[in-house]
Amino acid sequence: MNLETQLIHAGEEEKKYEGAVALPVFQSATFAYSNEDNYHDTKYLRLNNTPNHTVLHEKLAQIAGGEAAVVTASGMAAITTALLTVLKKGDHLLAQNCLYGGTRVFLARDIADFGIDVDFVSGNAPDEWKKLVRPETRAIYVETMSNPLLEVAELPSVVAFAQSHNLISMIDNTFASPVNFRPLDIGFDLSLHSCTKYLNGHSDIVAGCAIGSRELITRIVHRLNIMGGCLDPHACFLLLRGMKTLALRVEKQNENAHALAAFLEKHPAVECVNYPGLSTHPQHNCAKTLFNGCGGVLSFEMAGDSRIADAVISKLQLPISAPSLGGIETLITRPVQTSHSGLTEEERRDAGISERLIRVAVGIEAAEDLCADFEQALRGVEEEK
Ligand code: PLP
Numbered sequence: 289m290n291l292e293t294q295l296i297h298a299g300e301e302e303k304k305y306e307g308a309v310a311l312p313v314f315q316s317a318t319f320a321y322s323n324e325d326n327y328h329d330t331k332y333l334r335l336n337n338t339p340n341h342t343v344l345h346e347k348l349a350q351i352a353g354g355e356a357a358v359v360t361a362s363g364m365a366a367i368t369t370a371l372l373t374v375l376k377k378g379d380h381l382l383a384q385n386c387l388y389g390g391t392r393v394f395l396a397r398d399i400a401d402f403g404i405d406v407d408f409v410s411g412n413a414p415d416e417w418k419k420l421v422r423p424e425t426r427a428i429y430v431e432t433m434s435n436p437l438l439e440v441a442e443l444p445s446v447v448a449f450a451q452s453h454n455l456i457s458m459i460d461n462t463f464a465s466p467v468n469f470r471p472l473d474i475g476f477d478l479s480l481h482s483c484t485k486y487l488n489g490h491s492d493i494v495a496g497c498a499i500g501s502r503e504l505i506t507r508i509v510h511r512l513n514i515m516g517g518c519l520d521p522h523a524c525f526l527l528l529r530g531m532k533t534l535a536l537r538v539e540k541q542n543e544n545a546h547a548l549a550a551f552l553e554k555h556p557a558v559e560c561v562n563y564p565g566l567s568t569h570p571q572h573n574c575a576k577t578l579f580n581g582c583g584g585v586l587s588f589e590m591a592g593d594s595r596i597a598d599a600v601i602s603k604l605q606l607p608i609s610a611p612s613l614g615g616i617e618t619l620i621t622r623p624v625q626t627s628h629s630g631l632t633e634e635e636r637r638d639a640g641i642s643e644r645l646i647r648v649a650v651g652i653e654a655a656e657d658l659c660a661d662f663e664q665a666l667r668g669v670e671e672e673k
Contacts (some may be wrong), residue, residue, distance in 0.1 A: 291351055291467065292535045299346025301339070313525045314338045328513065333521065335513050336360075340524035347531065348487075348497050351466045353473050356505035358512060359497045359524065363462060363482020364390050365517030366496030370480055371395075371429070373504075373511045374456050377403035380425040384411040384441055386434040386639045388460065388482075389628040395429075396635065411441025412571070417449055427456040432471065433463040433575075436587045436623040436647040437640055438562040440571035443578060447475035456504070462486070462614070467538040468581045478504055485614025486584075488530035489537050493523040537616065540652045541584030547655035548648065548662065549586045557666045561588045584650040585613050587623075594643040596669060597622055601646065603665035606658060613649030618658060620648050 289298070305312055319331030319338070331337055341359060348357035360366040371394075375381055383395050385408040395406045407420045411430050428450050430441045443459070450457035458478045459471045465486035471479045481487055483495035498508050512518070519527075542565075549563035561568075564575035565582035575582055590596050601609050607618040611626035621627065624643050628636060636642075650658065 294347070294350050295532055295534055298350040299343045301343065311339065311343060311525070311528060313521050314340050315521050328510070334516055334518045336509070336518045338521055338524075340521040340528070341519065344497075344519075344524055344528055344531075347528070348499055351531075351534075352461075352479055352499040353470050354479065354499035354505075355502040357497055357499040358505055358509050359483065359495060359519045359527070360512060361496070361517040361519055362494040363460075363480070363484055363496035364394075365512070366480050366482070366498045367391050367460065368394055369512045369515055369517055370458065370478060370498050370508055371399065371404075371427075372402065372515075373508045374427050374458065374478075375399075375402075375404045378424055379427075380405045380407070380422050381427050381429060382407055382409050382417055382420060382425060382455075383429040384431060384434065385409060386411075386437055386439055386641075387429075387431055388435045388462075389623075389630050391429075391460065392628075392635070392639075393630040396631075411439060411446070414442065414445050414449060421453050421455075425453065425455060427458055429458045429460075431460040431463065432469055433564060433583060433585070435463065435585070435627060436562075436645060438463075438564055438569070438582075438585065438587060440564050440575050440578070442574070443471070443476075444474055450477070451475065463583050463585055464579060465534065465538050465583070465614075467535050468542065468579045468583055472499065474578070477501065482614075483527055484612065486538055486541075487534060487614075488527045489534065489614060489616060490526070490530050491612060491615035491617065491619075493526050495519050495523050495527050537652055538584070539581065541614075541650055542581030544652065544655045544658060545582065545584045545586050545648075545650040548650055548658055549588075551659040551662065552586075552588050555663075555666055557590055557670055559589050559591050562586060585647065586650070587645055587647040589642060589644050589646070590666075590669075592644065594622065594624070597644045597646050599669045599672070600665050603668045604661055605664075606653060606661045607648065613647075615649070616652045618648065618651040618653060620646060623647050 563586040
């Protein structure tokens with residue numbers, strides 16, 4: 289089946305409860321025994337195994353081309369639980385240097401408390417990975433498109449490197465969503481998502497997921513059950529509903545982001561635009577080969593300092609000034625103030641994130657209206673100079 293059909297039908301139970309077309313919310317912490325022979329099979333909300341969970345697990349596994357999947361309380365719950373499953377005391381991880389701020393902070397500071405060592409590497413320097421890999425290296429961790437600079441790592445090389453060094457390859461595929469890229473198809477072992485973003489798509493829940501082989505997901509589920517990062521049934525309900533329109537939304541967001549990036553690139557007040565769909569992006573060819581679309585996030589810098597960036601943001605009428613991405617409405621932020629505020633100045637400099645960088649997470653409005661809004665905001669700032 290095609291992805292659009294899987295999004296509607298995969299994992300849905302044939303039996304309709306009281307004939308309900310939409311799966312109801314099973315708001316029950318516990319369920320009557322029905323001859324389960326082990327604890328992990330008894331139905332209990334923390335074990336993420338109510339009907340609202342199992343339909344999501346099956347649908348996510350199918351749309352991502354994995355054997356199994358599990359949903360979690362947030363994207364960070366998926367990421368931290370997966371990392372703490374794959375890695376143990378004494379292990380070493382290679383991680384891309386330009387990662388989502390929460391992940392970067394966890395790897396740069398917290399994970400050392402668990403006796404795990406991390407080296408940050410460029411996603412485009414296999415020679416550097418070779419120099420840093422050690423006998424105790426267990427995994428390599430990257431993002432499909434880095435946040436907020438939209439760099440595209442050499443993803444097939446990451447897989448080849450992991451396979452030749454017996455490492456688990458992990459990827460945060462949030463920015464692409466399974467519509468634009470399916471990492472398991474090119475050999476990644478584990479695909480992680482903040483479902484808060486595109487998969488749900490309506491900025492009204494936080495959720496996460498991990499997708500991969502049954503063996504790896506079983507290990508993650510075990511750790512998740514103990515650590516308690518389960519997803520609430522009402523959030524499951526909203527996520528399932530959101531996922532049904534994933535393909536439509538992401539296709540529109542691909543188009544909108546491309547139109548806005550092209551508009552900004554031509555604008556004289558804009559110094560640079562980061563969007564892999566633009567032919568000027570350094571990894572454009574790689575993105576074109578690997579992805580069905582480049583997603584809804586772009587970032588840009590204007591001449592001047594962070595005050596100019598703030599002035600533009602304040603003059604925009606449509607985008608809401610808020611963190612996050614992947615929702616139906618356009619959001620705008622300065623990553624230094626939001627997603628990457630937990631990094632030190634030096635870490636941000638190393639990652640190439642300037643004070644004046646603006647990130648736009650494009651929604652599903654009309655591209656024409658978005659471009660017109662940016663046009664008036666940029667003109668307004670120029671006139672005030
Ligand atoms: N991964 C990426 C790429 C993100 O952008 C985010 C949040 O912005 C996360 C993970 C964390 O997701 P959550 O907020 O659902 O925990």
